[in-house]
Amino acid sequence: MWTHARWQGRFLPHPLAPGERLRAYATWCNAVEGNTTFYATPTRDTVESWARQTAPDFRFVVKLPKPITHERRLLGVDDEVRSFLDTIEPLGPRIHALWIQLPGSFGPTDVGALAGFLRRLPRSYGFAVEVRHRAFFDDPRSVRLLEKVLTEAEAEWVPFDTVAFFQSPPTSDAERDAWTKKPRVPRRSSALTDRPIVRYLGRDDTARTVEGWRQWVDTVAEWLREGRSPTVFIHTPDNAEALTLARRFHDDVRAALPGLEPLPEPMPTAATEPLTLF
Structure with a gap:
């Protein structure tokens, strides 16, 4: 990935x-x-x-x-x-x-x-x-x-949470493809261990993705207060903005728990090696 x-x-x-x-x-x-x-x-x-x-x-x-x-x-x-x-x-x-x-x-x-x-x-x-x-x-x-x-x-x-994704019909090729492949099941938000893992699928529209994860922000913050160590993966059908969305989710949880450590600073996008012809 x-x-x-x-x-x-x-x-x-x-x-x-x-x-x-x-x-x-x-x-x-x-x-x-x-x-x-x-x-x-x-x-x-x-x-x-x-x-x-x-x-x-x-x-x-x-x-x-x-x-x-x-x-x-x-x-x-x-x-x-x-x-x-x-x-x-x-x-x-x-x-x-x-x-x-x-x-x-x-x-x-x-x-x-x-x-x-x-x-x-x-x-x-x-x-x-x-x-x-x-x-x-x-x-x-x-x-x-x-x-x-x-x-x-x-x-x-x-849990693979696709509830927000299936709330309305697809509007892009990537969403239409995911519509036929992703599981359509109810949301589950109960942890069985001290290391819960969540997979969340939003939409290619950022605002709708963020709106759909509101419940998970509260759930993850509560898990952290309980001493658990959750891992959350943020997806969209095309995953074009998945990196920024993952960091935004982390920021939303930090807003509820200011003591949560920030994520690392991203590497600059400038190439680390010079281009060559031969």
């Missing part, structure tokens, strides 16, 4: 060597969704580069690969999990949580597979589970069942 084309030259220096792009992103935000690992496991050398570019307290929420979560549905994947964890090991304390995003077809009858899978994961990691089956939002029994399994494993339930 830190190489998003719409940010190059606007928020992040351009051109910039691949081994410096995450470092530049980390001056804007102190956490990142490791979404690329869902589609392909990086090389260990690549992961070592990520570690060199970030401070030990930078947060990676690393998504487990698609073959583990969607194709094998958490069954018979011990070897694949061990291989993946070995690859990301260089991140060390930067691994804030292993992100287990499950397909929309993964429902209450599959919770046993999730429970067994979580029991086999090393306790040195934090776990964050994202579900999309409607029963986990509409059926109280299914909600209680999932919460029980997650609580026993000390795992967090990751």
Whole structure:
């Protein structure tokens, strides 16, 4: 995500060597969704580069690969999990949580597979589970069942809040594309652990995005007062302004909690290396 084309030259220096792009992103935000690992496991050398570019307290929420979560549905994947964890090991304390995003077809009858899978994961990691089956939002029994399994494993339930996004029809190509792909589920704002994680999807219109996150500002501020350490990811359909929006959300929370530390100062957008012809 830190190489998003719409940010190059606007928020992040351009051109910039691949081994410096995450470092530049980390001056804007102190956490990142490791979404690329869902589609392909990086090389260990690549992961070592990520570690060199970030401070030990930078947060990676690393998504487990698609073959583990969607194709094998958490069954018979011990070897694949061990291989993946070995690859990301260089991140060390930067691994804030292993992100287990499950397909929309993964429902209450599959919770046993999730429970067994979580029991086999090393306790040195934090776990964050994202579900999309409607029963986990509409059926109280299914909600209680999932919460029980997650609580026993000390795992967090990751809400993907799309309520503001679906409040009115799309108005751009990016919104129309997201309209057909993103889950339409009720908002959930309860934390199960001391490290809650929130994913929020707004609109390409900044004012509507900000209006839609008002409840999260209050919730995150309350979590901080309780001694929790939340992580919040701000998205829009085109993500063109995601970096500035993330910092604006952080500023809104700081307005409620002035003692909250500010984010780092962004790196200047001037290129760090001279252009050459040869």
